Amino acid sequence: MSITAQKLNFVYNAKSPFAKHALKNVDLHVESGEFVAIVGHTGSGKTTFVQHLNALIRVQSGSLVVDNHDLSSKKLNLKALRGSVGMVFQYPEYQLFADTVLQDVCFGPKNFGVSKEQSEVLAKEALALVGLGEDVYNKSPFDLSGGEKRRVALAGVLAMKPTTLVLDEPTAGLDPRGKKEILSLVKRLNKEQGITVVMVSHDMDEVFENADRVVVFKDGEIVYDLPPSQLFQNEQELVAMNLELPQMARVLNVLRQNGIVLQGDLRTVDDVANALQNLKGGDC
């Protein structure tokens, strides 16, 4: 659902010599059903911001409204909020603990008071979503491969049926195929079920391909908030912030510099190839 942050500020270890101003006047609005990517150099405050969305970090100053929950209020209903905002941490496989995969995925729904039978139904649905079948239900989560573990962890969040999904670098450390699987799943949830997605990422290619909007953090501030096709035209500024350009954005920029302006929302190699072909009248 929708997210509105206004003048959000956060200081770690306030009033001590180690004080760190991690968020500075962050204003951000995310519409219901949007796919927003958050990028920025390490230490720019991305994790601090997204952990606010689930009240894992409480608002110090400014206001934050997620759904109809006012996160700066003392009377916040934490359970209800955490049930509707699913949070996938960086390296979520490190939070697995139960004897079997099924039990682990049931942990979330059970905490929200869902009956044992019903939570198993939810768990099986979630496991099917992430592409894991019956054969893993009774395996120990510690016996799975890295990619499978991560999908189990993701299922553990999806089983709570969140309406907003917050992911902190969900593909870090995965092989290309594992990355693709996770991303296409997130994209599918966003497109088919209308789940709002906020995803922190270091991989500009995946950002370029999937996000509706890209928010760039720098030293705790938002410096850009643009659709990817517009953002990545600012080549020099991004490079100065230690951010790489996506492959396709670089291709488009070179084409543009050579006077070839392609129309439409082009994200993938196929999109660009098709557009070029159309431009040339099909004889390419």
Added chain:
Amino acid sequence: MFRDVTFGQYYPSNSFVHKMDARVKLLLCILFMVGIFFVTSFVGFLWVTLFLALAIGFSKVPLKSILKSVKGIVVLLVLTALLNVFFTKTGNLLVDWWIFQIYDDGLIYAGKMFLRLVYLVVGSSLLTLTTTPVDLTHGMESLLKPLRIIKFPAHELALIMSLTLSFIPSLIEETDRIIRAQKARGADFDTGGLVQRAKAFVPILIPLLVSGFRRAEELANAMNSRCYEGSTHRTKMRVQKLGWRDAVGISVVVVVFSAIFVVHATKGAWSNLVPWLYF
């Protein structure tokens, strides 16, 4: 929330005592702890108090930090004092009430025992407040080195200690992360009965153990692949050197405790001449 917990009790400063060699401080601390048991009179305690005041002054550690460690043994202090008061049956009877008799010797013993314990804690916390845990382990290793002749694994012991120390911050961070992740899945650590609360810790403890083992294995592999071998002669990156401060520190402590040992050893001869010295 866990990052607020400062590890150990090192108090960073640049003082005279901080700059002393860890080995010297360790040895002097041991001497102090042994010496304090030879102090049997209030005059002696006054003498030690003067010494401690000097040491604390030159360490620039606030008295508050030192008293904090004394607070940790308050129960022990009260208990020993009470036992001494009620179970000493010599001297003049002061109070006789129901089954309790209090003699003046009991009060004196209790007072001395109380001071001795407090000074033990103050002395040892002065060591840990002015020496980083890493320096302390290196110091211990180098002091235990001679024991290698009898196959005592001094280096390995020090390695285990310093690895433990260096793992603590990352384990604290990991715990914090796991707690947050399980909270995000609706885990509740604050409500419910005792059994329920204990059960709520399983989703934290298991991932923590798993990651502890994983880290340990990774570290072992990294060390093995670089052909690490403990027993061979290894050099240190930071070499500890004795300086003038150590000489001054040693001299002061030696003078202070020589006086105590002399007074103690000559008890029979002097106690009639200067009775106040032995009160």
